[in-house]
Amino acid sequence: xxxxxxxxxxxxxxxxxxxxxxxxxxxFPRGKIVAIMGGSGxxxxxxxxxxxxxxxxxxxxxxxGDKVVHEQGRNDLQKLRRKMGMLFQMGALFTDLSVxxxxxxxxxxxxSLPETMIxxxxxxxxxxxxxxxxxxxxxxxxxxxxxxxxxxxRAVALDPEIIMYDEPFAGLDPIxxxxxxxxxxxxxxxxxxxxxxxxxxVKEAFSFVDYVYFVADGVVAAEGTPAELRESTLPFxxxxxxxxxxxxxxxxxxxxxxxxxxxxxRDV
Amino acid sequence: xxxxxxxxxxSALQNFGHRLIDQFWRLxxxxxxxxxxxxxxxxxxxxxxxxxxEIYFTGVLSLIIILVSAFFVGMVLALQGYNTLQxxxxxxxxxVLVALSLVRELGPVVTALxxxxxxxxxxxxxxxxxxxxxxxxxxxxxxxxxxARVIAPRFWGGVISMPLLASxxxxxxxxxxxxxxxxLIGVDGGAFWSQMQASVDxxxxxxxxxxxxxxxxxxxxxxALFEGYDAPPTAEGVSRATTRTVVNSSLxxxxxxxxxxxxMIS
Ligand SMILES: Nc1ncnc2c1ncn2[C@@H]1O[C@H](COP(=O)(O)OP(=O)(O)OP(=O)(O)O)[C@@H](O)[C@H]1O
Ligand SMILES: [Mg+2]
Numbered sequence: 381x382x383x384x385x386x387x388x389x390x391x392x393x394x395x396x397x398x399x400x401x402x403x404x405x406x407x408f409p410r411g412k413i414v415a416i417m418g419g420s421g422x423x424x425x426x427x428x429x430x431x432x433x434x435x436x437x438x439x440x441x442x443x444x445g446d447k448v449v450h451e452q453g454r455n456d457l458q459k460l461r462r463k464m465g466m467l468f469q470m471g472a473l474f475t476d477l478s479v480x481x482x483x484x485x486x487x488x489x490x491x492s493l494p495e496t497m498i499x500x501x502x503x504x505x506x507x508x509x510x511x512x513x514x515x516x517x518x519x520x521x522x523x524x525x526x527x528x529x530x531x532x533x534r535a536v537a538l539d540p541e542i543i544m545y546d547e548p549f550a551g552l553d554p555i556x557x558x559x560x561x562x563x564x565x566x567x568x569x570x571x572x573x574x575x576x577x578x579x580x581x582v583k584e585a586f587s588f589v590d591y592v593y594f595v596a597d598g599v600v601a602a603e604g605t606p607a608e609l610r611e612s613t614l615p616f617x618x619x620x621x622x623x624x625x626x627x628x629x630x631x632x633x634x635x636x637x638x639x640x641x642x643x644x645x646r647d648v
Numbered sequence: 649x650x651x652x653x654x655x656x657x658x659s660a661l662q663n664f665g666h667r668l669i670d671q672f673w674r675l676x677x678x679x680x681x682x683x684x685x686x687x688x689x690x691x692x693x694x695x696x697x698x699x700x701x702e703i704y705f706t707g708v709l710s711l712i713i714i715l716v717s718a719f720f721v722g723m724v725l726a727l728q729g730y731n732t733l734q735x736x737x738x739x740x741x742x743x744v745l746v747a748l749s750l751v752r753e754l755g756p757v758v759t760a761l762x763x764x765x766x767x768x769x770x771x772x773x774x775x776x777x778x779x780x781x782x783x784x785x786x787x788x789x790x791x792x793x794x795x796a797r798v799i800a801p802r803f804w805g806g807v808i809s810m811p812l813l814a815s816x817x818x819x820x821x822x823x824x825x826x827x828x829x830x831x832l833i834g835v836d837g838g839a840f841w842s843q844m845q846a847s848v849d850x851x852x853x854x855x856x857x858x859x860x861x862x863x864x865x866x867x868x869x870x871x872a873l874f875e876g877y878d879a880p881p882t883a884e885g886v887s888r889a890t891t892r893t894v895v896n897s898s899l900x901x902x903x904x905x906x907x908x909x910x911x912m913i914s
Contacts (some may be wrong), residue, residue, distance in 0.1 A: 434786075434788060434789070458791040458793075459791075461788075461790070462791045464789065466786070468782050468785070468786050469782075470781060470784065471657045472782035472784055472786035473781050473782070473783075474778075474783055474786075474787075475777075475778075476774075484791075485790070485792075486790050489790065489791075489794075489797070490790075490791070530785075
């Protein structure tokens with residue numbers, strides 16, 4: 381594992397003083413699909429934002445290629461970001477543009493391709509996510525799952541080297557889910573890209589990724605290939621992989637005792 | 649004084665201090681955004697289509713309210729002016745009164761106030777929502793600067809629209825004044841126009857009004873953009889920001905108007 385396109389080294393980060401990540405180490409080998417899993421609110425989206433340079437780490441660093449992301453100037457950061465494509469959790473389509481224009485947006489901004497070429501490329505990308513027929517709809521006229529698929533097409537519009545997917549499966553029916561899994565695999569292999577997939581969906585993820593990181597309590601709690609993790613005896617991993625409610629991973633955000641909370645303000 | 653009152657006073661003072669510092673912070677971030685916007689302007693002016701689109705949204709779509717208001721303001725000016733001038737036997741000067749009030753003051757000021765309510769709020773809400781739905785973030789991740797692609801075109805759209813709208817306001821207002829003064833009240837039409845022509849100076853009156861509306865254009869558009877860009881990414885945050893756009897723009901317009909008028913008259 382010498383050829384890592386993204387490396388996260390002893391990374392600490394927190395919003396408003398409270399540390400969310402406490403020394404995370406991850407590496408993402410070129411050409412692989414790596415999943416980042418963890419409970420809701422464990423800071424997965426935040427990790428993607430740190431890789432994209434939208435947030436500055438408190439300690440440690442993220443390296444993309446051989447460049448430290450938070451030390452790049454404005455222009456170098458832009459150059460770095462052109463190598464990346466990101467699917468946002470909520471899609472983040474431009475609401476004033478049509479589906480077609482949304483996918484064409486990165487091409488229009490960064491290339492001077494002729495219109496016919498752009499049209500062909502957009503159609504190819506939309507066809508891959510099964511929405512070629514929806515090209516004339518406005519972004520606001522799509523369902524949540526459709527919006528996310530369009531956003532996926534937009535994220536890979538310029539054939540990036542690093543593709544980050546934030547919850548690509550949320551809100552998809554089982555059929556689209558299978559299609560998107562295959563799509564991520566195919567894009568990865570055809571483009572020679574490296575993919576980072578943030579997801580909760582253990583079953584889907586384990587079926588096609590190469591490596592998995594589990595994040596909990598601000599550190600990497602477990603890592604390994606899907607086969608290794610399925611056999612893992614770590615109680616934490618076992619709970620997550622088998623979706624058990626009882627176990628070391630709390631379902632609740634840190635809160636005072638339930639009984640005391642409910643009884644507060646009453647005479648006990 | 650009891651210690652309770654003292655501590656109450658202290659906390660009130662502390663609160664006031666916090667707010668004051670907060671305002672200074674905001675002023676600082678607004679100036680920074682202004683600087684970035686100017687610095688990114690070249691990029692967006694090279695793509696005139698973007699700016700033209702914004703001129704359509706801020707300028708053209710504000711036309712109706714601006715023109716209708718102008719017409720009524722002009723008519724009211726003529727009625728009120730005639731009422732007073734006639735007492736001194738100089739009712740022919742009504743044309744001068746209408747034209748000067750509109751060109752020097754009411755045109756730029758009322759246009760700016762209406763602009764803040766019509767176009768400014770739209771800009772703030774749009775940018776605030778784009779931020780709340782991560783569209784600006786997504787753009788940033790695509791290596792496209794939201795300031796160059798979203799903020800700067802809207803800025804220039806507003807700055808170009810405002811003087812045009814203000815001139816239209818003055819023109820339509822004068823027309824409204826004419827319709828009330830001449831056909832309705834029966835002031836002599838020739839006197840109405842000739843006195844106006846003789847007394848309205850191009851440099852002193854028309855140019856000064858134009859300068860005012862340009863300054864208002866910069867102020868109103870920038871306030872609307874900043875409030876949207878700075879809004880907390882929630883429904884409540886955006887709605888508050890929209891309100892602040894109207895309040896701050898109006899205050900800025902009236903304050904700037906006083907300052908500029910005092911320089912122009914002296
Ligand atoms: N802009 C922000 N300001 C302050 N706190 C934030 C902000 N964004 C996220 N957080 C906090 O950081 C924590 C992690 O957020 P993040 O979005 O990274 O979680 P996540 O792992 O992606 O969760 P999910 O799976 O639900 O999407 C949350 O507890 C959240 O409250
Ligand atoms: Mg998330």
